[in-house]
Amino acid sequence: MLQLQLVREHQNEIIDALKKRNIEAAPLVAKVLQLDEERRALQTKLDATLAESNKLSKEIGGLFKSGKAQEANLLKAKTGALKEESKLLGDDLNNTANALQDILYQIPNIPHASVPAGSTDADNEEIFKEGDIPVLIPGALPHWELAKKYDIIDFELGVKITGAGFPVYKGKGARLQRALISYFLDKNAAAGYTEMQVPHLVNEASGLGTGQLPDKEGQMYHVGEDDLYLIPTAEVPVTNLFRGEMVDQKEFPICYTAYTPCFRREAGSYGAHVRGLNRLHQFDKVEIVRVEHPNNSYQALDGMVDHVKDILRELQLPFRILRLCGGDLGFTAALTYDFEVFSTAQDRWLEISSVSNFETYQANRLKLRFKDEQGKSQLAHTLNGSSLALPRVLAGILENYQTADGIEIPEVLRPYCGFDKID
């Protein structure tokens, strides 16, 4: 959520910047300013009424003490009217404040200056590319065929147990997946991220804190009976650890990592691009989350990008980094870098990580603050990134490492797997 003060002071810059998202924000911003003005007018009125009533109450107290009960009772009659008035004003104020918040919830984060204009993923800007695209054996297979051939992932079995998008990993497939999780967590820990285990269901306040709610309810599985949501990413529980917190700026940088399964309803997806592991309702992911001083957050973002790069280098997967254009940028992010691995057998790039700086957008909802040098409380910056999402990394490994007599395991994963080939 944007800070109200920012909207008040920089409305034109905001409207301009949001054009990069292809959003005509002028009506929303105008509405915000109008409601804000109404709110302040009501607040002033209410404050005056309450001040008057407070003053009378004090007088009454004094009169009772000095035994002038009659005079006191006269004043009492006055306060009744004030009370009624303040009740009405309070209701109006609440309604206006709620309406204002509803509008603010509809305005996405302001894109960073470096975000390119554009409307679809075709407009994303490739800023880095590394790794050789392997030449595959004749008759190379996509991962869903390989999964069947080596009996390591069973999609039909998942359909029986749950439904489409819930695969069952078997034998070496399961082991490879667990190896990846351990490897990612170890890499993150070595880079200074503290490992956390967090709940996989969150309450409504957490969903609001990181921006999944309101509006994107449909993306999350909801457990109606207990009013809880299955997490779509560890970002939600991990970032919400800081909801309502006042952190000491000496604690910066705050770096956490967590492995969780992720649950996404992904309504409306279909077609060849969602085959196999490409798009699932349940998948595993190791996430990194940082809370930073505003002065350092972009440096931190670069550090996170370098960290993910490092992992992909070790896995020896060809990858590229995209700077997302305004149209493809997530609602709450100011700047996002997507990592994509080239899947040779599918002949396409697969998104395997997304690293973002949210600046104060999440922190404003979370009320995540720190005390600056002057002792004033300030909103912190939050960042997160996948490090990494499992299924497409798995797909990339299976497809790029296939040979005539089996799938090689990347060197770095062998100690974790306990085997060096799937055959």
Next chain:
RNA sequence: GGAGGAAUGGCAGAGUGGUCGAAUGCGGCAGUCUUGAAAACUGUUGAGGGUCACACCUCCGGGGGUUCGAAUCCCUCUUCCUCCGCCA
């Protein structure tokens, strides 16, 4: 599941109807002392709204109520703690 107790500022912890936005301690900040640091001492220090700045208003877990007046009394919800029972 049963029976009790509790929720106050960054933290700990007083406060049972007006003089309480709230004692005290710790922490933070500024200063004195010191070559520097620590210790000690002095001052300062809750959050949000509002204002050019003041004034002023709101906030003592959430919501509602009683009262001229609520951190304080009542109802309700949530959470935590203790004891008992059950249990991976």
